[in-house]
Amino acid sequence: MWKWLHPYANPETTYHLSDRVIPWFGWLSGSLLTIGLVWALLFAPADYQQGDSFRIFYLHVPAASLSMGIYLGMAIAALCGMVWQLKLSDAAVAALAPVGAVFTAIALFTGAAWGKPMWGTWWVWDARLTSELVLLFLYLGVIAINNAFEDKQMAGKAASIIALVGVINLPIIKYSVEWWNTLHQGATVSKLGKPAMSLEMFWPFVVCFLGFAFFVATVTCIRFKTEILLRNSSRPWVKNLMLEQAK
Amino acid sequence: MEQGNVLSYFNLFKLVLSRDLKIALRHRDDVLNPLLFFIIIITLFPLGIGPEPQTLAKIAPGIIWVSALLATLLSLDRMFKSDYQDGALEQLLLSPYPSFIWVLAKVIAHWILTGIPLIITAPVLAGMLNLPTESFLATFWTLLLGTPVLSFIGAIGAALTVGLKKGGVLLSLIILPLYIPVLIFATSAIDAASYGLPYGGQLAIIGALLVGALTLTPFAITSALKVSTN
Numbered sequence: 001m002w003k004w005l006h007p008y009a010n011p012e013t014t015y016h017l018s019d020r021v022i023p024w025f026g027w028l029s030g031s032l033l034t035i036g037l038v039w040a041l042l043f044a045p046a047d048y049q050q051g052d053s054f055r056i057f058y059l060h061v062p063a064a065s066l067s068m069g070i071y072l073g074m075a076i077a078a079l080c081g082m083v084w085q086l087k088l089s090d091a092a093v094a095a096l097a098p099v100g101a102v103f104t105a106i107a108l109f110t111g112a113a114w115g116k117p118m119w120g121t122w123w124v125w126d127a128r129l130t131s132e133l134v135l136l137f138l139y140l141g142v143i144a145i146n147n148a149f150e151d152k153q154m155a156g157k158a159a160s161i162i163a164l165v166g167v168i169n170l171p172i173i174k175y176s177v178e179w180w181n182t183l184h185q186g187a188t189v190s191k192l193g194k195p196a197m198s199l200e201m202f203w204p205f206v207v208c209f210l211g212f213a214f215f216v217a218t219v220t221c222i223r224f225k226t227e228i229l230l231r232n233s234s235r236p237w238v239k240n241l242m243l244e245q246a247k
Numbered sequence: 248m249e250q251g252n253v254l255s256y257f258n259l260f261k262l263v264l265s266r267d268l269k270i271a272l273r274h275r276d277d278v279l280n281p282l283l284f285f286i287i288i289i290t291l292f293p294l295g296i297g298p299e300p301q302t303l304a305k306i307a308p309g310i311i312w313v314s315a316l317l318a319t320l321l322s323l324d325r326m327f328k329s330d331y332q333d334g335a336l337e338q339l340l341l342s343p344y345p346s347f348i349w350v351l352a353k354v355i356a357h358w359i360l361t362g363i364p365l366i367i368t369a370p371v372l373a374g375m376l377n378l379p380t381e382s383f384l385a386t387f388w389t390l391l392l393g394t395p396v397l398s399f400i401g402a403i404g405a406a407l408t409v410g411l412k413k414g415g416v417l418l419s420l421i422i423l424p425l426y427i428p429v430l431i432f433a434t435s436a437i438d439a440a441s442y443g444l445p446y447g448g449q450l451a452i453i454g455a456l457l458v459g460a461l462t463l464t465p466f467a468i469t470s471a472l473k474v475s476t477n
Contacts, residue, residue, distance in 0.1 A: 082470070134424050134427060137420075137423075137424040138424055140420065141420050141421040141424065144417055144420050144421070145407065145408075145417060145421060148408070148411055148413075148414075148417050149411070151477075154474055154475075154477060157470075157474040158407050158471070158474050158475075161403070161407065161467060161470055161471050161474065162407065162421055164467070165403055165425065165467055166424075166425070168463070169424075169425050169428075172428045172456070173424070173425075173427050173428055176427065176428040176431045176432065177427070177431065179431075180431050180435070
C-alpha cells in the first residue's frame with residue numbers, strides 16, 4: 001500500500017489526481033442531488049405529525065452529519081501532517097475548514113427554520129444546538145489561525161494543532177452540554193440497525209446524503225487544488241501549468 | 248559532560264518556576280491588572296442587571312466564572328511573550344532537557360500568578376453578589392481545580408499566537424470554545440451546592456479535566472512553541 005501511496009506525496013501528482021476526479025465527483029453529486037431532492041421534496045410521503053415541514057430534514061440531517069464528518073476528516077489530515085510531516089496535509093486542512101464551517105452554518109440555519117414551526121422558537125439552548133454552535137466556533141478558529149500567519153507552512157502547522165486539540169475537546173464539549181440540557185430528539189438515522197423511519201422516507205434521504213457527500217468531495221478537491229498551487233507557486237511545474245492554461 | 252552541570256528534572260522545574268515568579272513579581276502590574284479586571288467586570292454586572300439580591304444570587308456562579316475566564320484570557324498573552332522576544336524561549340527549546348518539564352513549570356507559574364489571586368478574591372466578590380453561604384466552599388473548590396485547567400488550555404493558544412503581532416483577539420477566538428466544559432461543570436457544582444445538593448460528581452469531572460490537561464497539553468504547547476519559533 002505504501003508503494004501505491006508514495007507518489008501522492010508529490011504535490012504535482014496529487015494536483016493532477018484531484019483534477020481528474022473532480023468531474024466524476026461533480027457529475028455524481030449533481031445527478032444524485034437532483035434525483036434525491038426532487039424525490040424528497042415532491043414525492044416522499046409527508047410526515048403524519050409534522051406535515052410537509054419535515055422535508056427540511058433532507059437538508060438538515062446530511063448537513064449536520066457532514067459537518068461533524070468533515071471535522072473528523074480534517075483532524076485525521078492534521079494528524080497525518082503532524083506524524084509524517086506531509087505538507088499536503090496542511091493543504092487538506094486549509095481546504096476542508098471553510099467547507100465544514102459552511103455546512104455547520106447550513107445545519108444551524110435549517111435547524112432554526114425547522115425549529116420555528118415545530119418547537120415554536122428559532123433557537124433553544126439545547127445540547128445538540130449548542131455543540132453544533134461550538135463546532136462552528138472551532139471551525140472559525142481553524143480558519144482564523146490559518147489566515148493569521150504570513151508563512152503558509154507555519155499557518156498549516158498551527159491550524160493542524162488547533163484542529164487536533166479541537167477534536168479531543170469535541171466529545172468532552174458534546175457530553176458536557178448534553179448533560180447540561182437536552183431537548184433535541186434522538187438520532188433518527190443510525191448507521192447500524194434499522195432506521196426509525198419508514199423506508200419510503202429513508203431512501204430519498206440516502207440519495208440526498210450521498211449527493212451532499214459527493215458535493216463536499218467536489219468542492220474540497222477544487223479548494224485543495226488551489227491550496228496546492230498557492231503553496232507551490234514558485235515551483236517550475238506550476239509555472240508551466242499556468243503558461244499552458246494562459247494559452 | 249561534568250556531573251555538576253547537569254540539572255535533575257526536579258531542579259529544572261524549580262529553576263524555571265522560580266525564575267518566572269521572580270520576573271513576574273518585578274513587574275507587579277502584570278499580576279495585578281488581570282485581578283483588577285476580574286473585580287471590575289464583576290462590579291459591572293450588578294450595575295447592568297439591577298441590584299435585586301435574588302437575581303444576583305441566581306446568576307452569581309455564572310458571573311464569577313465568566314469573569315474568571317476573561318481575566319485568565321487577558322493574562323495569557325504574557326505567558327511566553329517576553330521569553331519569545333528576548334530569545335529565551337528558543338534557548339529552552341534547544342536545551343537538552345525534555346520540554347514537558349519546563350512547559351509544566353511555566354504554566355504552573357502562570358497559574359500561581361493569576362489563578363491563586365482569583366481564588367483568594369472570589370469569596371469577597373461572591374459575598375457582594377449575595378451568593379448563599381452554602382456555595383462558598385463549592386466556589387472555592389471549583390476555582391481551585393478549574394483555574395489550572397484554564398491556564399493549561401490557554402497556554403496552547405498563547406504558544407500559537409506568541410509570534411503574531413495582533414494575537415489577542417485570535418487567542419480568544421481559539422481558546423474560549425475550549426473553556427466551555429469547565430464553565431458548565433463549575434457553575435453547575437456551585438448551583439447544586441446552593442440547593443444543598445451533593446456536588447462531588449461535578450468536582451470529580453473538573454478534577455479529571457485537570458489531570459487530562461496536565462498530562463496532554465504540554466505536548467500540544469511544545470509543538471505550538473516549535474511552530475511559533477520556527
